[in-house]
Amino acid sequence: MSASERFLANSMETVMGSAVVNFVNTTLNWVMFALDAPSARAVVFGVHIGGHLFIEVFLLVVILFLLSQKSYKPPKRPLTNKEIDELCDEWVPEPLIPSLNKELHYEPPVLESAAGPHTVIKGKEVINFASANYLGFIGHPKLLDSCSSSLAKYGVGSCGPRGFYGTIDVHLDCEARIAKFLGTPDSILYSYGLSTMFSAIPAFSKKGDIIVADEGVHWGIQNGLHLSRSTVVYFKHNDMDSLRETLENITVKYKRTKNLRRYIVVEAVYQNSGQIVPLDEIVKLKEKYRFRVLLDESNSLGVLGSSGRGLTEHCGVPVEKIDIVTAAMGHALATEGGFCTGSARVIDHQRLSSSGYVFSASLPPYLASAAIAAIDILEENPTLITKLKNNISLLRKELSKISGITIASNPESPIVYLRLEKSTGSVKDDLRLLENIAERVLKEESVFVVVSKRSTLDKCRLPVGIRLFVSAGHSESDVLKASESLKRVTASVLGG
Amino acid sequence: MIAIPYLTALTTYFSYGLLFAFGQFRDFFRKIFDWCSSNNLQGYAPICLGLEDFYIRRLYLRIQDCFGRPIASAPDAWFDVVERFSNDSNKTLTRTDKLSRCLNLGSYNYLGFAAADEYCTPRVVETLKKYSPSTCSSRVDGGTTELHNELEECVASFVRKPAAIVFGMGYVTNSAILPVLMGKGSLIISDSLNHNSIVNGARGSGATIRVFQHNVPSHLEEVLREQIAEGQPRTHRPWKKIMVIVEGIYSMEGELCELPEIIAICKKYKVYTYLDEAHSIGAVGKTGRGVCELLGVDTADVDIMMGTFTKSFGSCGGYIAGSKELVHYLKHACPAHLYATSISPPAAQQIISSIRVILGEDGSNRGAQKLAQIRENSNFFRSELQKMGFEVLGDNDSPVMPIMLYNPAKIPAFSRECLKQNVAVVTVAFPATPLLLARARICISASHSREDLIKALQVISRVGDLVGIKYFPAEPAKQQDTSKKFD
Known part of the structure; x- marks a missing residue:
């Protein structure tokens, strides 16, 4: 049964196949005839007009026809007001803050006197042991004296940003005092320690620039890195081999890019681990790969070095080798605010480009005089x-x-x-x-x-x-x- | 909106064009000299590339002396401005020992707490002796003293919110709070003229930012409807949360926020509101409680109230006030609370004491007097300026009043001429304002006496004539009146 069926199918196929071949042949013949027609062999002005011309003309007509048609666009149906109303009604926002769980119970102890030792x-x-009062300046009589005489003369707040009559002479004196103490050409005061780094970094590093930072830097620096919109690459915490590798990779990758500002951002004493950065190594690497260094001396000023000038003194690195030094004054100096110090070019640039300096009220003058007093006391003792x-x-x-x-x-x-x-x-x-x-x-x-x-x-x-x-x-x-x-x-x- | 006259716009553009051309010309020569001398960068890229500091070098430095004038006294109604001179055509300025006593129309000393105060100063000095100037620690470590808790309670009850959290700097308050509350998938709708700290905070948060036309509630509604209907870009998922950020008084415009309308819209669309009262808290409202009180808005309708202590209270720092849960959450999540040194105790005491004076809790009515005084002073000064034909921006009751200058040459001219006649004013130009809309800004204080204000008006009028900034015709009948008064 099945064999006969197969035979039948085969014969059907052959019949079908021959029919197709026949059809193709007749068509070809017809086409050959049409192309070989006498009219198609005409010669106009010495040009042989072959049969293909008809086909070309035909195709041209088709193309022109298609081009003249409007292209397909899905119909536009903007949302009606009613639909938008419905969408607005349906929209349910998340709560402003996540629901509070039990883990958030911590209440810090409340101090009833000055935060001294x-x-x-x-x-x-x-x-x-909770206050970074490294030199024990909290409650120091000289510091208090300078504060109270400053309070009597200038009041508490400065009532304005530095550009608009918020510059008080003690601010300028304090800037000069810090620069003199650290041996730098100039310095600039910020009104809060936290804002120092996150204003200074975006002032120097813009989109497209490269920052290599330690993964253990504190939040103020992290925020500055984010706000600068630069390319940020982190290296392993206080690991100089990792840093070298990162610098090498970057140098190779950006070999052809001209005028690329590159920075290394490190903390002298890391707030998050208590590690100290090996500055001499950093300076060697910086000079080899041509990076600028931003060093945060918040926890090393007044602590490291034989006279308290910070990590540069401790490591025997001339302070000019470090391009930008920042520090918060809320630690060893027992006041508030922060400063940035470096070459005159670096400082002047910040006076108009650093958002935390330009757009914020200046440091209360009594805190600036406290900083001056603290440095004086430190130098004397x-x-x-x-x-x-x-x-x-x-x-x-x-x-x-x-x-x-x-x-x-x-x-x-x-x-x-x-x-x-x-x-x-x-x-x-x-x-x-x-x-x-x-x-x-x-x-x-x-x-x-x-x-x-x-x-x-x-x-x-x-x-x-x-x-x-x-x-x-x-x-x-x-x-x-x-x-x-x-x-x-x-x-x-x-x-x- | 500011309608700038056609001719003024033309001359302003021409002036900037001229400055730009000259700047480029000088830069061209500088390049040649730099090329001749050896390259001293040693392979480092320059700190400023191309045109990044062109504005500073070629435009700002010419008139540097109008900004950042040092003072040698408290920023009270009158203060001592330190004279400076320059030997290198304004590139560097040198301080001298000479002081000139000037009338202060520049500081944000709205209620006059900048100078020594009979109630506040003794308490501040006492606090200094007890707590020292700093705690050297963050709030969650060893930086919370009894005073800090008292301050938070005091601020919360002053702004009529259940709880508050304070920070040591106003700028940080904005820029560290927004990243805690908003993040990826949320939307911040910000007024186009919001302060830089809000802009920075919004950028730091990673949320999408949309802007609505300055103080136009109808445009806010338009943006809101569009955004809620569209959802997040590309994914079209609904927004997680939306926050509208406005300021109480816009510091460069002197305008009050259209708060009732904006709050109504925000309520309708279930979005959160963030009100920055940096300039308005303490300065306006019957009892100094800011724009909410002035415009009759219930503070319960504003989700987050932010403000600073730098202005009316004559101290430093900022606060966030809101629900108990919000503040509790912030105290565990906000980096400025966890990492930054807590607000200096004497500054905290200044805030507490000044709030007590404002509320009359010191047993006198000085606070009420100050509030009445600043309102009267502001409205008097504004109406007189308008009568003289100056183009003054802002609303009544606002102590901030910008006078339009437009042309770049008028900025230093106005500032220097006023200073010559012992009136210190603030001039503001690009980048704080749009390029065309340079202005002088007057901040009125409760400590100004009527005589002070009349002297200021005389000087400003004279200088205004000299510089040519009376863009409107003076009011004829009243003009005689005032000129009589001045004579």
């Missing part, structure tokens, strides 16, 4: 720095005996940064454990220490830890008491 919390005197250094090494020596936590900061850093030896695996649990330690140390031992906190906006991913801000105002017994208490509480929290 000893302060009062809940009526009890405690030893304060270099022993303060030795005292601070002794306190740091004593604290580190004592803390190193504690099991369960390690000291992550550099031996010279005034921020002593304690991390858990064994992380629980999640940042939240680590944080809870550390907060528990800090809370108990404060409650049971009257020693005020704090855990580093991270904003949800902060891109820094370094591990959290307990931060101790050492001060020259701490006595030896203060330091010993702090380490003893930490030892006891840590043992009880981590052990039990």
Whole structure:
């Protein structure tokens, strides 16, 4: 059955095939005939007019016809007012803030006296390791004197930005004093420490420029990098090999680009880890690859170097080699605001291009005179720095005996940064454990220490830890008491 | 909107064209000299490329002396301006020891708290002795003192909101709060003339930004409808949240915000409102509570109220006031609260004390007097200027009044001539204003006496005639009146 069927199908195919061949042949014949027709062989003005001419004319007509037609467009139907009304009614915005969960319960301790080396919390005197009062200037009589005479003369606020009568003579004096202290040609005052970096970076680095930054920089710098719209490349925290590699890659990649501004952004003492950047290495790399350096000296000014001039003095690098130096004055100088210092060109450029300087009211004059006074005191008493250094090494020596936590900061850093030896695996649990330690140390031992906190906006991913801000105002017994208490509480929290 | 006369526009463009041409001409020669001398950049790209600093070098430096004049006293009604001179045609200015006593029409000292005050100053000095000038720590570490909590409560009740959070700088308040609240997928609709700190905060947030015409509620509605209907660009997903940002008083225009209309629109479309009261808080309203009080808007309808302490309170810093939950969230998420040094205690005390004076809690009626005084002073000064034929921007009751100058040459002329006659005024030009719309800005204070204001009007009138900025005809009948008064 099936064989006969197959035969039938085959014969059908042959019949069909021959029919097709026949049809093609007749068509071809007809076409050949048409092309070979006598009219098609005419010669007009010496040009042979072949049969293909007819086809060409035909195609031309078709093309012209198609071109004359309107192209296809989907009909436009804009939303009617009623539809927009409906859409607006339907739209449900998210709440302004996410719902508050229980983790956000932290209430910072409230101080009842000045935040000096000893302060009062809940009526009890405690030893304060939470204020970056490195030189113990809080409550210094000379500082207070200069402030109160400034308050009497100038009032509290300056009531205007620097451009519009907000420049008070003490601002200019303070700028000159800072420049003289650091040995730079000029400096510029900002009215808040946090705004210094995030205004200075966008003033120098624009779209298309390149910034190589440490991944551990604090939020003020991160924000500045973001606002500058430059190409930002991060290198591993305080890792010079990683930096070298990054610089090498960038140099190769942008070999042909002319007039590209390149910057390296680092902190002298990292707020997020207590590490100190090896500045001599940075300067070597900078000179090799032709990058400019922005250095944030917030936590090193008044601390590092034999006379407190910061990391440049500490590493023996001439300050001219660092193109832009910024610092917040809310640490060792025990006042507020910030400054940027460098060559006259660098400073003058900021006076019209730095948004936090141009568009903000200037620093209250009494804080500028406090800064002048603080620098004067520092220059007169270099022993303060030795005292601070002794306190740091004593604290580190004592803390190193504690099991369960390690000291992550550099031996010279005034921020002593304690991390858990064994992380629980999640940042939240680590944080809870550390907060528990800090809370108990404060409650049971009257020693005020704090855990580093991270904003949800902060891109820094370094591990959290307990931060101790050492001060020259701490006595030896203060330091010993702090380490003893930490030892006891840590043992009880981590052990039990 | 400012309607600039045709001829004035033409001459202004011509002046800038001339300045630009001369600048280019000089740059050409500079390039030749630079090329001849050896290249000292050693492979670094220049700090400023191409035309980036052209405006500063060739336009701003010529009239540098009109800006950033140092003063040597508190910025009160009268202050000491330090005289400066230049030996290199204004490239650098040198301070001298000479002072000139000038009438201050430039500082934001709206209520006169800039100078020593019988109630505030003793308390500030006391606080300084107790707390020192700084805490050297952020608010979440060791930077919260009793004073900071008191300040937050005081501010919240003053602006009539459940809670408030304060920062040490006004600029940072805007630029650090917006990134916390808004992010990718959300939309910020901003007035076209909003302050740079708002612009920076909005940029930092990563949200999409749309702009509506300055102070035109109908255009805001148009933009809102379009954006809600369209959704996010390309994906067309609905916006996560939308925030409208306006200012109470626009500092370069002197205009009051059309707040009632804008709030009504925002409510209708369920979008959040952010009101920046940098210049209005303390300065306007019956009890100094800002534009909401002046224009009769319930503060409950404004989601986020922001303001600064630099102006009316004569201190420094800024605040955000809102619901308890909002402030609680900000205290855990806002980088300016977590990382920045807390506001200086004496400055905090100045704010608390000045608010007490404004509310009459110091046991006197000085606060009410100050508020009445600034309102009277502002309205008097504005109407007199208008009568003289100046083109004055802004609304009644606003203590900020810009006088239009237009031509670039009139900027230094007006400023220098006024200073010669011991009146210190602020002149504002590009980039703070559009290129064509250069202006002088007067800020009135409650500490100005009537005599001060009359002297200022006389001087400004004389200089106005000299410089040729009375763009409108003077009012004839009243003109006689005032000229009599001045004689």
